[in-house]
Amino acid sequence: xxxxxxxxxxxxxxxxxxxxxxxxxxxxxxxxxxxxxxxxxxxxxxxxxxxxxxxxxxxxxxxxxxxxxxxxxxxxxxxxxxxxxxxxxxxxxxxxxxxxxxxxxxxxxxxxxxxxxxxxxxxxxxxxxxxxxxxxxxxxxxxxxxxxxxxxxxxxxxxxxxxxxxxxxxxxxxxxxxxxxxxxxxxxxxxxxxxxxxxxxxxxxxxxxxxxxxxxxxxxxxxxxxxxxxxxxxxxxxxxxxxxxxxxxx
Numbered sequence: 001x002x003x004x005x006x007x008x009x010x011x012x013x014x015x016x017x018x019x020x021x022x023x024x025x026x027x028x029x030x031x032x033x034x035x036x037x038x039x040x041x042x043x044x045x046x047x048x049x050x051x052x053x054x055x056x057x058x059x060x061x062x063x064x065x066x067x068x069x070x071x072x073x074x075x076x077x078x079x080x081x082x083x084x085x086x087x088x089x090x091x092x093x094x095x096x097x098x099x100x101x102x103x104x105x106x107x108x109x110x111x112x113x114x115x116x117x118x119x120x121x122x123x124x125x126x127x128x129x130x131x132x133x134x135x136x137x138x139x140x141x142x143x144x145x146x147x148x149x150x151x152x153x154x155x156x157x158x159x160x161x162x163x164x165x166x167x168x169x170x171x172x173x174x175x176x177x178x179x180x181x182x183x184x185x186x187x188x189x190x191x192x193x194x195x196x197x198x199x200x201x202x203x204x205x206x207x208x209x210x211x212x213x214x215x216x217x218x219x220x221x222x223x224x225x226x227x228x229x230x231x232x233x234x235x236x237x238x239x240x241x242x243x244x245x246x247x248x249x250x
Contacts, residue, residue, distance in 0.1 A: 005033060005036075005037075005063075007033060007037065008149055009147045009148075009149045010095075010122070010147055010149050010154045010156075011033055011034060011037075011095075012147075013122075013145055013147045013154070013156045014034060014093060014095050014120060014122055014156055015034060015037050015038060015041070015043070016145075017120045017143070017145065017156050017157075017158045018038055018043050018044070018091050018093065018118070018120055019043075019091060019117075019118050019158070020042075020043050020044070021043075021044055021090035021091050021117065021118070022044060022045050022046065022090055023044055023045065023046050023047065023048075023088065023089050023090050023091070024038050024043075024044045024047045024048070024089055024090065024091040024092070024093060025047065025048040025050055025081075025084055025088065025089035025091070025092050025093070026038075026047065026048070026049050026050065026093045026095075027050050027051075027078075027080060027081060027084075027092060027093065027094045027105060028050070028051055028052070028056075028094065028095070028096055028097055029049040029050055029051050029056065029057070029060050029075075030051065030056045030059070030060070030096065031056070031059050031060055031063055032049045032056075032059065032060025032061070032063045032064055032073070032075070033063065034093055034095070035047035035048070035049045035060075035064070035073050036063055036064055036067050036069060036073065039069050039072050039073055040067060040069065044090075044091065045072065046072045046073065046074075047072070047073045047074075047089075048073070048074050048075075048076055048084065048088065048089060049061075049064065049073055049074070049075045049076070050075075050076045050077075050078045050083070050084065051075075051077065051078070052077070052078065052079045052080070054077060057075045057076075057077060060075055061075050079108075080104070080105035080108055080109060081105060081106075081108065081109030081111075081112050082108065082109075084109070084112060085111075086111060086112060086114065086115040087115050089112075089116060090115075090116065090117045090118065091116070091117065091118040091119075091120060092109075092112065092116050092118075092119050092120070093119075093120045094106070094119070094120070094121050094122075095120065095121070095122035095156075096122065096124065097123065097124060098123060098124055098125045098126055099123040099124075099125055099126025099127055099128070099129040099130040100125075100126055100129060102121060102123050102130055103129055103130060103133045106119075106133065106137075106139075107133070113161055114161075116161075117160070118142075118158060118159070118160060119139070119157075119158075119159040119160070119161075120156065120157070120158055120159070121156075121157045121159055122154055122155065122156045122157070123155070124154070127155055127187075128186040128187055130157075131181070131185065131186045131189065132181055132186050134159065135181035135185075135186075136181075137161075138161055138162045139159050139160070139161050139162065140159065140160060140161075140162050141157050141158065141159055141189060141191055142158045142159065142160055143157075143158045143191060144156070144157050144158070144189055144191040144192050144197075145192070145197060145199075146192060146197055146199040146200040146203060147199060148199050148202065148203070153199070153203045153206075155189075155192075157189075183237075183241065184241045184244065184245070187238070187241060188204075188241070188242075188245050193245050193248050193249050196249050201246070201249055204242055204245060204246050204249075205246070207242055208239065208242050208243065208246070211235055211238055211239040211242060212239065214235050215232060215235055215236060215239065218231055218232040218235060219232060
């Protein structure tokens with residue numbers, strides 16, 4: 001048995017978001033840390049570590065064997081959810097990739113939509129694209145959490161498909177409902193503001209500072225550049241949304 005691995009705050013947040021079920025699948029598993037810890041900690045009884053590349057799967061297998069969990073965690077070569085069958089995983093984790101790729105994986109994994117009870121998503125970019133796709137396809141966030149690590153902010157979403165989870169409730173016990181997807185909802189969501197997530201509030205303050213500086217720089221160029229003037233208006237709109245969310249949290 002290997003010693004307990006010191007995980008990053010980001011991975012700890014992903015693992016903490018997983019609900020206790022029988023089984024989980026980690027898509028794009030890389031080193032296999034997430035499935036190893038989910039099984040070792042007793043969150044799930046068995047897991048699948050899946051990746052599109054043989055190299056990461058080989059690394060994951062080494063960590064799985066070192067943990068003595070080879071009989072409970074299977075490695076599987078798969079492009080996203082392609083090789084995952086309905087009923088094999090109650091929770092699916094997709095983390096550590098851009099939002100565009102995440103949307104492609106979710107879209108191509110339609111055969112799993114009806115059987116997966118929880119999706120744990122942590123896009124490293126383009127979270128608006130992920131939230132927009134969710135709203136269009138009946139997926140809703142039951143909880144959201146943000147962590148700050150190595151100068152970057154990461155959002156972890158616990159997601160359910162509304163059509164398959166009638167009466168689903170969030171962490172506070174209130175019913176979860178799909179939202180139409182306003183600009184504010186797509187950029188910031190609603191749950192972290194409602195729960196007054198402290199890291200999310202710090203993110204808003206940092207973003208406000210950067211947007212304010214960008215506005216000043218663009219304003220200096222706007223008189224001679226139509227492109228800068230157009231960009232200035234969009235940045236001002238984002239700044240207004242940012243401050244609106246901050247006001248709600250205070």
